[in-house]
Amino acid sequence: MTKILVSIKRVVDYNVRVRVKPDGSGVITDGVKMSINPFDEIALEEALRIKEKGLAQEVVVATIGPADCQQQLRTALAMGADRALHVQTDAAVEPLTAARVLMKLIEKEQPMLAILGKQAIDDDANQTGQMLAALWDRPQATFASKVEITGSVARVTREVDAGLETLEVDLPAVITTDLRLNEPRYVKLPDIMKAKKKPLETLDMASLGVEARERYKQVKFEPPAARSKGIMVKSADELVTALRKKGLV
Amino acid sequence: MSRILIVVEHDGTRVNQATAKCVACAAAIPGAQITLAVFAADGAAVSAAAAQINGVAKVLRVDHASYAHPMAAAIAPQLARLAAGHSHVFGPSTTFGKDLMPRVAALLDAPQLSDIMAAESATRFRRPIYAGNAIVTVEIPAGSTVVATVRSASFEAAGSGAAAAPIESVAADVAPPAHTRFVSVTSAKSDRPDLQTARKVVSGGRALGSADNFKILYSLADSIGAAVGASRAAVDAGYAANDMQVGQTGKIISPELYMAFGISGAIQHLTGIKDARTIVAVNKDAEAPIFEVADFGLVGDLFALVPEIEKLIAAK
Numbered sequence: 271m272t273k274i275l276v277s278i279k280r281v282v283d284y285n286v287r288v289r290v291k292p293d294g295s296g297v298i299t300d301g302v303k304m305s306i307n308p309f310d311e312i313a314l315e316e317a318l319r320i321k322e323k324g325l326a327q328e329v330v331v332a333t334i335g336p337a338d339c340q341q342q343l344r345t346a347l348a349m350g351a352d353r354a355l356h357v358q359t360d361a362a363v364e365p366l367t368a369a370r371v372l373m374k375l376i377e378k379e380q381p382m383l384a385i386l387g388k389q390a391i392d393d394d395a396n397q398t399g400q401m402l403a404a405l406w407d408r409p410q411a412t413f414a415s416k417v418e419i420t421g422s423v424a425r426v427t428r429e430v431d432a433g434l435e436t437l438e439v440d441l442p443a444v445i446t447t448d449l450r451l452n453e454p455r456y457v458k459l460p461d462i463m464k465a466k467k468k469p470l471e472t473l474d475m476a477s478l479g480v481e482a483r484e485r486y487k488q489v490k491f492e493p494p495a496a497r498s499k500g501i502m503v504k505s506a507d508e509l510v511t512a513l514r515k516k517g518l519v
Numbered sequence: 520m521s522r523i524l525i526v527v528e529h530d531g532t533r534v535n536q537a538t539a540k541c542v543a544c545a546a547a548i549p550g551a552q553i554t555l556a557v558f559a560a561d562g563a564a565v566s567a568a569a570a571q572i573n574g575v576a577k578v579l580r581v582d583h584a585s586y587a588h589p590m591a592a593a594i595a596p597q598l599a600r601l602a603a604g605h606s607h608v609f610g611p612s613t614t615f616g617k618d619l620m621p622r623v624a625a626l627l628d629a630p631q632l633s634d635i636m637a638a639e640s641a642t643r644f645r646r647p648i649y650a651g652n653a654i655v656t657v658e659i660p661a662g663s664t665v666v667a668t669v670r671s672a673s674f675e676a677a678g679s680g681a682a683a684a685p686i687e688s689v690a691a692d693v694a695p696p697a698h699t700r701f702v703s704v705t706s707a708k709s710d711r712p713d714l715q716t717a718r719k720v721v722s723g724g725r726a727l728g729s730a731d732n733f734k735i736l737y738s739l740a741d742s743i744g745a746a747v748g749a750s751r752a753a754v755d756a757g758y759a760a761n762d763m764q765v766g767q768t769g770k771i772i773s774p775e776l777y778m779a780f781g782i783s784g785a786i787q788h789l790t791g792i793k794d795a796r797t798i799v800a801v802n803k804d805a806e807a808p809i810f811e812v813a814d815f816g817l818v819g820d821l822f823a824l825v826p827e828i829e830k831l832i833a834a835k
Contacts, residue, residue: 366625393648396617397633404622435588486660491656492655500798501815506828
């Protein structure tokens with residue numbers, strides 16, 4: 271059976287203005303709205319579209335994190351994923367650890383494709399997909415804005431600094447998503463009801479044989495340096511005069 | 520002593536300026552000994568240029584047909600092999616470096632730090648998280664290899680022109696994978712300055728309303744020698760090409776002058792411009808968050824103001 275594995279991460283919602291704790295020990299997440307990382311929603315949407323075209327038979331969604339992550343897995347199931355895998359841990363999961371866990375899931379599930387968001391909007395690391403591709407020794411097509419699958423080959427258009435690059439990769443492969451790949455569907459109420467009956471398997475890192483190793487320490491969190499408040503000018507003339515005074519035009 | 524290996528980003532003939540910024544970051548580490556690695560189909564010109572960057576002790580030149588286009592799957596195994604004996608492996612935080620470096624880190628079984636904005640020591644770095652809403656200081660235990668991407672906007676490019684560093688040819692001894700093939704790259708060709716490195720940037724948002732309306736920004740940009748950028752909203756709407764996007768997931772830039780027209784200033788956009796020296800914002804909404812970070816704000820209709828500003832600049 272041809273499968274697609276999609277990994278999702280529970281993160282502070284896109285619209286929340288994140289603040290650093292006064293003691294510098296982290297950012298405030300208590301009572302803050304949590305959501306599926308937006309790039310991961312795009313990854314799931316792409317997997318669902320590939321399945322709906324008849325090019326895959328099953329979409330498996332996975333996450334790594336504490337018990338609360340099951341909310342996001344249920345949302346993913348409501349979007350249309352067939353089943354969910356929850357690797358439950360309360361430990362901080364670094365990208366390389368996440369990639370190792372996902373590699374274990376790949377060994378178990380043998381998907382033809384793993385689709386991940388290009389980065390999570392909390393740590394902004396942009397690493398896990400590439401690390402997974404390295405561990406799997408398979409191709410990577412990162413920052414995808416278009417994916418076309420023909421037989422055992424994916425043709426992927428990537429958003430790069432120079433413009434748009436197209437790669438052809440043999441499957442199985444890892445694809446990471448950029449913003450313009452698709453627009454994720456909205457979840458409908460009946461789908462939320464249906465999702466409650468879909469299978470959700472809980473696993474732990476030890477049984478997968480992965481250690482939550484801490485390879486670095488985040489020792490201090492600070493708010494960014496604030497820009498000093500500027501001035502409001504009344505006219506184009508006043509603006510150009512000010513810029514001219516600074517030698518900018 | 521820190522032995523730092525930096526992968527050179529280039530287009531086949533010229534070294535991308537992001538490389539000199541990686542060198543500047545590495546040079547801040549006490550006792551840094553900096554080696555550059557050039558992966559190219561024919562790296563003669565690029566290696567010679569890279570050897571000119573001040574602070575570089577040696578350039579490793581690795582030529583192979585599979586490096587004609589920078590594909591992570593081809594370069595990563597070879598770069599990981601060259602990394603042996605180095606304490607740090609750096610690349611630029613561009614799409615090239617973001618694609619490549621984590622693949623190298625995984626092959627080295629090493630952690631990666633993305634977008635480092637300061638090196639406080641050989642093992643202590645600062646980097647932005649949450650779209651720049653927080654800055655975290657990260658410590659890596661001594662003895663662990665540090666793989667990192669360097670945030671270009673945080674560093675002044677290292678200069679060049681001192682004595683050229685020696686260039687050493689290295690044979691590519693890792694077979695490139697056949698599973699990944701380059702097909703094409705298309706870029707909107709323009710004679711304007713490169714957005715990433717431009718000293719001045721004129722940028723537009725959704726309020727422009729159409730790709731055609733962006734013409735007034737191109738005209739203003741051309742009159743002052745500026746690059747043109749766009750907000751995510753403008754790119755999503757199809758008014759501007761993806762490579763023009765400025766912000767958390769687009770380009771992080773640090774021009775001397777950034778002029779934002781019709782950009783409201785979502786936090787994801789602001790993170791891309793907060794290192795700009797001077798920010799100008801023109802928006803018809805006086806409450807737009809962009810005004811909180813602007814050095815000069817002007818409330819009004821951009822369609823009237825852009826041509827007027829261009830005319831006033833030309834008038835001198």
